[in-house]
Amino acid sequence: MRLEPIANPSLARSLGFPAAALVATVVIASLLAALAGANPLATLGLIVKGAAGSKFALLETLNRATPLIFTGLAIATAFRAKLWNIGAEAQLYGGAIVTVILGTSALSGIGAAGLPLIALGAMVAGALILLGPVMLKTKFGVDEVVTTLLFNFIMLLLVSYLLEGPMKDPMGMGWPKSAPLDRALRLPRIAEGLRLHWGFGLALISATLIWFVQTRTTLGYEMRAVGLNAQAARFAGIPVSAVLVKTALLSGGLAALAGFSEVAGLKGHLSLDLSPGFGYTGIIVAMLALLHPLGVVITAIFVAGIFVGSDSMSRAAGVPTYIADMLLAVALLLMVAAIGLTKFRVVRG
Amino acid sequence: MTPAHPKAQDVVLRLDTITKRFGPLVANDAISLTLHRGEVIALLGENGAGKTTLMNILFGQYTADAGEVTVFGHPLPPGNPAAALAAGLGMVHQHFTLADNLSVLDNIQLGTVPLWRMGLGRRTARAKLAKLAADFGLSIDPDALVGSLAVGERQRVEILKALYRDARILILDEPTAVLTPQESDALFDTLRRAIKTGLSVIFISHKLHEVMALSSRVLVLRHGKLVGEVATRDTDRHALAALMVGAEVPPPSVAPQNPGPALLTLRDVSTRNIGAAPGLKSVSLSLRAGQITGLAGVSGNGQAALSDLISGLTTPQSGAVEMPNLPDIWSPRGAISAGIARIPEDRHKTGSIADFSLTENAILETYAQAPFSRNGLLNWAAADAHTRHLIATNDVRCPGPSAPIRQLSGGNMQKLILGRVLEASPKIILANQPVRGLDIGAITYVHKRLLAARDAGAAVLLISEDLDEIMALSDVIHVVSEGRLSPEFARGRLTAAELGLWMAGIGFAHAA
Numbered sequence: 001m002r003l004e005p006i007a008n009p010s011l012a013r014s015l016g017f018p019a020a021a022l023v024a025t026v027v028i029a030s031l032l033a034a035l036a037g038a039n040p041l042a043t044l045g046l047i048v049k050g051a052a053g054s055k056f057a058l059l060e061t062l063n064r065a066t067p068l069i070f071t072g073l074a075i076a077t078a079f080r081a082k083l084w085n086i087g088a089e090a091q092l093y094g095g096a097i098v099t100v101i102l103g104t105s106a107l108s109g110i111g112a113a114g115l116p117l118i119a120l121g122a123m124v125a126g127a128l129i130l131l132g133p134v135m136l137k138t139k140f141g142v143d144e145v146v147t148t149l150l151f152n153f154i155m156l157l158l159v160s161y162l163l164e165g166p167m168k169d170p171m172g173m174g175w176p177k178s179a180p181l182d183r184a185l186r187l188p189r190i191a192e193g194l195r196l197h198w199g200f201g202l203a204l205i206s207a208t209l210i211w212f213v214q215t216r217t218t219l220g221y222e223m224r225a226v227g228l229n230a231q232a233a234r235f236a237g238i239p240v241s242a243v244l245v246k247t248a249l250l251s252g253g254l255a256a257l258a259g260f261s262e263v264a265g266l267k268g269h270l271s272l273d274l275s276p277g278f279g280y281t282g283i284i285v286a287m288l289a290l291l292h293p294l295g296v297v298i299t300a301i302f303v304a305g306i307f308v309g310s311d312s313m314s315r316a317a318g319v320p321t322y323i324a325d326m327l328l329a330v331a332l333l334l335m336v337a338a339i340g341l342t343k344f345r346v347v348r349g
Numbered sequence: 350m351t352p353a354h355p356k357a358q359d360v361v362l363r364l365d366t367i368t369k370r371f372g373p374l375v376a377n378d379a380i381s382l383t384l385h386r387g388e389v390i391a392l393l394g395e396n397g398a399g400k401t402t403l404m405n406i407l408f409g410q411y412t413a414d415a416g417e418v419t420v421f422g423h424p425l426p427p428g429n430p431a432a433a434l435a436a437g438l439g440m441v442h443q444h445f446t447l448a449d450n451l452s453v454l455d456n457i458q459l460g461t462v463p464l465w466r467m468g469l470g471r472r473t474a475r476a477k478l479a480k481l482a483a484d485f486g487l488s489i490d491p492d493a494l495v496g497s498l499a500v501g502e503r504q505r506v507e508i509l510k511a512l513y514r515d516a517r518i519l520i521l522d523e524p525t526a527v528l529t530p531q532e533s534d535a536l537f538d539t540l541r542r543a544i545k546t547g548l549s550v551i552f553i554s555h556k557l558h559e560v561m562a563l564s565s566r567v568l569v570l571r572h573g574k575l576v577g578e579v580a581t582r583d584t585d586r587h588a589l590a591a592l593m594v595g596a597e598v599p600p601p602s603v604a605p606q607n608p609g610p611a612l613l614t615l616r617d618v619s620t621r622n623i624g625a626a627p628g629l630k631s632v633s634l635s636l637r638a639g640q641i642t643g644l645a646g647v648s649g650n651g652q653a654a655l656s657d658l659i660s661g662l663t664t665p666q667s668g669a670v671e672m673p674n675l676p677d678i679w680s681p682r683g684a685i686s687a688g689i690a691r692i693p694e695d696r697h698k699t700g701s702i703a704d705f706s707l708t709e710n711a712i713l714e715t716y717a718q719a720p721f722s723r724n725g726l727l728n729w730a731a732a733d734a735h736t737r738h739l740i741a742t743n744d745v746r747c748p749g750p751s752a753p754i755r756q757l758s759g760g761n762m763q764k765l766i767l768g769r770v771l772e773a774s775p776k777i778i779l780a781n782q783p784v785r786g787l788d789i790g791a792i793t794y795v796h797k798r799l800l801a802a803r804d805a806g807a808a809v810l811l812i813s814e815d816l817d818e819i820m821a822l823s824d825v826i827h828v829v830s831e832g833r834l835s836p837e838f839a840r841g842r843l844t845a846a847e848l849g850l851w852m853a854g855i856g857f858a859h860a861a
Contacts, residue, residue: 002428008756216729218722225713229702235660235693236713237682347412347428 003344021338036319050312051305065304069203070258071282072296078251081223087148088255089279090155095122095256099263108182126256127249134248138241177271187265199261210293359385367416376402378573389550391560394570439516441507443523449496501532520551557586609638612808618668627832636808643823644812651832690775703755711736739768760791781812830854
């Protein structure tokens with residue numbers, strides 16, 4: 001058996017295989033639910049209801065999607081230029097640390113006007129965290145998959161140290177968490193009485209801006225050219241290293257906004273459980289969206305829905321929440337295979 | 350060597366009406382051939398005639414649309430390289446498939462040791478290799494790193510690799526393209542020994558004298574069709590050349606022209622080696638206005654180093670680049686801004702981005718300038734209009750400006766690249782193998798554009814491994830060998846044979 005490329009995949013092929021992947025995901029999820037001793041259809045129904053069955057559920061899903069949109073955008077941006085940023089988790093925490101430092105500072109004097117400054121500070125932190133690995137890559141050819149991945153552990157240990165030491169909340173009853181942000185420096189709710197905060201709005205604006213950058217600006221053109229064929233890009237005079245550095249700054253900044261938005265919009269303080277792997281899940285979000293910035297919004301909401309829905313289903317049906325992770329893993333694998341099958345034909349012999 | 354009347358049972362390989370289409374292009378059109386035991390047949394044809402496609406079908410890299418391959422009387426399953434190897438076919442590719450960081454013995458054993466066997470069977474392998482080397486006169490140190498070997502030695506490793514796998518039919522794809530004449534002679538000796546042991550050889554080439562020297566039968570391919578099959582002793586070079594090109598293509602008429610001032614001068618320039626290919630060794634060269642400077646040479650003798658330097662990809666280690674408006678920083682962008690049009694050797698990997706549209710490819714060098722962008726914002730309407738203009742003026746056959754460029758044939762792709770770099774009437778043109786793999790129509794077009802640019806006063810550097818192309822187009826010729834540059838020869842001063850001596854490195858004042 002081998003694969004033969006298809007020059008012009010038909011529309012039926014381009015849509016049929018991803019659709020089949022979704023159906024197969026549902027079937028496999030049903031089998032898993034049955035394995036856990038629950039009624040498969042009821043379980044799936046509970047997941048959908050838990051994710052989108054009520055206004056409260058839907059807003060919860062959008063809240064959960066917010067950091068995933070940011071990390072998904074960060075990864076989609078980097079991967080587009082074939083910069084393999086696996087360190088969105090580290091950049092998220094970098095953004096969160098700066099948010100807490102600035103958010104508990106004298107900046108509260110200027111009220112909500114301080115928020116853009118904090119967001120900017122967080123982005124700078126995230127960008128700087130990715131700058132090291134990308135410089136090592138462009139100067140010495142060090143594999144950024146390794147360096148960015150290692151930064152995740154470094155940052156987690158740094159946060160752990162900060163929360164036990166200099167940034168520990170003196171009023172925190174000994175829990176490893178930071179002092180809360182000043183009330184004036186929290187992201188406001190989108191509407192009174194709704195749990196959804198403006199971090200979601202910022203995420204939508206970011207996605208639109210990234211889409212604009214990729215399709216309408218010279219920087220986006222350069223990033224795509226470098227990602228598709230760095231040799232031809234270099235020959236044509238595109239400064240490949242500089243483009244990779246710019247991509248890294250943008251990507252790191254976006255991931256850091258996830259940290260900013262979670263701290264300033266949702267939690268109000270920094271703790272070690274700020275991110276249940278948003279940086280890694282962002283990879284799934286970006287890949288499912290085929291690295292399209294607007295697609296990231298949709299897949300982030302989809303992925304968040306599975307998590308939120310599974311949480312609620314688990315409480316109701318007694319099926320472990322791990323089913324959410326398995327569902328996502330299955331969905332990703334099948335989608336990757338489906339995308340491959342839209343471009344290649346399997347030939348026997 | 351060949352039996353006068355080869356008997357039917359001597360047939361070791363039979364191709365029967367093999368046909369392969371790539372879209373509208375018929376790469377192989379009902380080609381049939383037979384190969385007998387102990388026979389050398391030559392497959393002759395120009396670039397793009399379908400030789401390599403035919404061999405790729407034989408080896409299972411492609412599946413034929415129609416036709417059948419029979420090896421030693423058994424049909425060969427299509428599209429299965431492993432079956433081809435097992436049937437006794439061995440191929441020596443034009444571009445070697447060796448691992449530089451492994452020893453000769455490792456390279457030869459690679460892929461022959463079953464996954465589940467403990468140990469490598471080194472002693473047996475070493476003995477078998479030593480016997481093969483002695484039998485065929487292919488002396489080689491089995492423990493040498495392949496990366497440290499010269500090109501001719503690497504080819505020996507490739508041949509030994511095929512023989513080690515008990516190949517009974519050896520296929521050599523343009524084996525002398527990278528060899529000096531002396532190395533070629535040694536190769537021919539080896540092959541003559543090999544056929545005495547009953548090996549059969551298919552020899553792919555477009556060099557007539559080699560074909561005449563080695564083969565017993567010649568098959569000529571043209572545009573995918575088998576246009577002639579003759580016994581070597583019944584033909585001569587002129588007849589073969591006529592068969593190969595078909596209707597005599599008149600060489601482009603090149604009116605002599607008085608050269609203008611030097612627009613680009615290299616003074617004692619040396620550059621780093623590129624992998625196994627040598628860098629430039631103290632090269633001095635002047636490209637003058639209104640003149641085509643031809644660079645002849647065997648592949649891998651410094652052409653890439655010179656091309657990379659003028660393209661702006663590399664800077665000299667020593668020596669100087671001089672031109673009227675030399676950019677501050679010598680880089681691809683610096684070279685472009687200095688008015689150098691660059692037609693790269695590999696139009697797929699270097700000259701274009703396959704998944705980019707024609708429009709995106711058309712502005713690859715100019716996207717950062719008005720009207721294609723202002724303040725970092727792209728103007729796709731302007732880019733599209735420009736691309737439509739290039740498509741129309743260069744006769745690029747394509748579905749439209751938004752189609753990905755990978756859908757285009759090599760000729761149309763090259764026409765777009767040509768349009769892209771020649772649109773601004775550049776003063777200096779670097780054309781590295783500009784017609785390799787193109788059909789006659791596209792070749793004529795490319796040559797016409799280069800000559801027109803020369804007549805308009807551009808300085809053209811034409812790099813080609815095709816000596817006929819160099820001799821037909823160039824006003825002056827340099828030969829490059831192991832990174833050294835010969836003196837300048839005016840048009841017609843040296844014959845092809847004399848240039849061949851220079852290509853072999855004979856005549857250079859200093860050693861490499």
